[in-house]
Amino acid sequence: MSELVNEIDQSFVLLGKASVNFDNRYVSKVFRELGPLRRNLVKSGKPLEVLSTVVNKTYPESHPNVGALRQIVGGSSTIESDSMEIDNTETSDAEILPEIDLYVHLLVQVVLLDLGELEKLDSFNNTIIDILQNYNKRSLDFIQAKIWFYIARTKELIGDFLTIRPALLNALRTSTLRHDDETTGSVITFLLRNYLLTHDINQASNLVEKTVFPEHSAGNAIVARYYYYVAKIHAIQLDYSSAHECCITSIRKCPQTQLASGFIKSSSKLNIVIELLMGDVPELKVFKNNANDATASNEVASSFLPYFEVTRAVKLGDLKLFSEVLKKYEDVFKKDDYYTLILRLRQNVIKTGIRIISLSYAKISLKDICIKLHLDSEESTEYIVSKAIRDGVIEASINHEHGYMQSKELLDIYSTKLPQSEFNQRIKFCLSLRSDSVKSMRYPSINDGKGDVKNGLEGKDDEFDLLKAIEEGDLDDFID
Template identity: 40%
Template sequence: MTQDVEMKEQAAPSNSLPSFSPSTLHHLKEIASLIETGAYDREVRRILRAIRLTMALRRKLKSSALSAFLNFTLIPGSEALTRLSSYLPKEDEHAMEVDTATSAPQAPAKHSLPEIEIYCYLLVLMFLIDQKKYNEAKACSSASIARLKNINRRTVDVLAARLYFYYSLCYELTGDLAEIRGNLLSLHRIATLRHDELGQETLLNLLLRNYLHYNLYDQAEKLRSKAPRFEAHSNQQFCRYLFYLGKIRTIQLEYTDAKECLLQAARKAPIAALGFRVQCNKWAIIVRLLLGEIPERTVFMQKGMEKALRPYFELTNAVRIGDLELFRSVAEKFSSTFSSDRTHNLIVRLRHNVIRTGLRNISISYSRISLVDVAKKLRLDSVADAESIVAKAIRDGAIDATLDHASRCMLSKETGDIYSMTEPQTVFNSRIAFCLNMHNEAVRALRFPPNSHKEKESAEKRRERRQQEQELAKHIAEEDDDEF
């Protein structure tokens, strides 16, 4: 399902594209020049900046501007120009956009760089998806992937990662996601052999999404465990990986690891990725309930999430009270929502937790209570069910009580002081470890100019370096929003 973990790439407002800026075609030419410079200088950061500028320009893309841009950049009569032009709808020549900034007669510079060609594929593919022409988008994405297999340049990797994402999205939107699984595996193998780590990250996430879309959790875990491991290069891809890993761990009953992955994914995701953070919180709430924890009310009151998390709030309230009848009514009331979120099977597992919570409340309230009353309070079908549930809860340590089979009653023990145990120390230690890990990740993410400790800078060089650092910090901040 597209909304499962779709982090929409929103066109963030850019200072470089004001309302009175030159035409779209002029901006596309500037972006092409930036890509060309990055390709010749082998600076991937310039190509990343070009992608960010494209995302800001995405909503302004028109067929006329794209046609003019393709004619400007690609060689006349080339296969790429013919193929890409066939995907664009034909418009009246009077509707063609006029580039006021370059209206003077000049010979257009033709590019034969693979980066420019792949960028043209990316532009046309995004335009087709936005226009909801999914069949044309599928054909365009397949052609772009076939072209990518013949290009082995590190400056193309950033553009290739975007094409991989849209390639999978096109087939998912048309319901044909299973068709490209073998091709994605082949692309992942090629990216591994070429040491394209960003491509490996993207393709691994796409493969995990592909498997989870068809509930193939075992195959997803086998792939994840055998895939090469390296330090994450993209925060967005790392968030996706944590979310998929959390879902796999949840299905495998490893709730502690699943909770950590899901909460970390929700924290690391940018604010603009609201849909992704909502999905992370939904799964994290279910996992915490399965662990016997009750999420805080502030989790359900996060800005923009109140309506989406309302069914899970009522579910949490039913689990907290331990009312089995209320739990059934909530599950039936929001069954369609839980099915669309693919959490219905997990909610079925919660029934036992509801019973345990109610039993724990009973053991705290009563020092002695008959099993008949326990069955009535928990709304169980028979006294035998109540006896077996109480016995299992005592054996698992859920309640501190004893079972008197002769008189058919439950005897609760006096509750001890929690601070005389080691539980507060364990919780405090886990919080300290979390803070230290966050500090270490922040230190590793710091970037320093090369050889800054070996040479003495003049005042002018120092000003230039500070200006570059400010621009770099701005670009890094923009990265968190652009790819979602």
């Protein structure tokens, strides 16, 4: 227990440096050690006693927040009582830094969440929300964002999605006015997730349109979550091209670590569904390392196999196979919350089947098309084929009197003017690119080379700092 207390004290030292120097790199170091500390607290078997020791050692009796903390973690610890009395006398009149105060509350949140005390944690979160309103300091941005994450997570686990919205909107307004980009980005993602879980798509879309997400100043993990939710909103609103771009950005921005594997899976599944809705077929390598790998775990294999089967049904244009796959993996699609999007693929399956039939037959009756595609009736088949012709899916015509579809002969595309126009567009693009490059190189530098020497010296200093950071193992802090 004493080792855990000492480890928390070391975090307090780093938080003190962050408060004095206004440098969030020290807070980043504390958060990198939060995961191992969290696991060690659970393994100790007495996490609340450890936090009780920390509270009694750190907080004076007159501090306004010590009462709420002791109500959760317990009273004075009986372990190392002599040293505790000494520490209390030393810190009785000391002022607790806001960074340390919020970090202790964050540790209490984490411990209560790991112990499953959701009701106690929910009531404790109300106290933390009141405390957050009293602090306005830029070195608290990362800690506040992390605290709001556990507040939103607690409400989600309880199933209470509505009562947290006013607090999140108030936090978004406050963080925006204070230019707290980290908290602003985090709260926007929490609100989007809340709206999507309750299927309030219009409110989520309005939030995206009326807020400015701090993409360049927020962390990559927050940016990845934001683009994932925006992609989902665009997909539901039938804007598949924008959804595809946001989904690709989300996958690229996501940290490529083992802890982010679940998020990468969800983003990849959404990207597969969006590509199918756009009329494209995902590459085989998306499924090859997941669904068809014999050495993969059962969880990974079962997660991508339903989407592989759906892709195969869409590619073949087999409506019967698509219905069987949809019925077989209905629970999986509903759990992933992509069931409504996959239902839209039925039209794509029909269009693919009609395209294959038009390429295979010069003339075929509507009755045979109905039998091959497993449609309901000849009237619905005629309507579907007519719509496919109007949309440009196939080149054919319908004889309504005799009830058949006749495909048009395929023309050689090189006998038309289309290749010439495409080649002309590429030439214009290359010429405009060359013109812009020449314009940017035409005028010399104003400093006549003096600026280059200065930039060269600054580059050497940056290179020296980078080498020093690599030797000391603080490369992440140097990048931040």
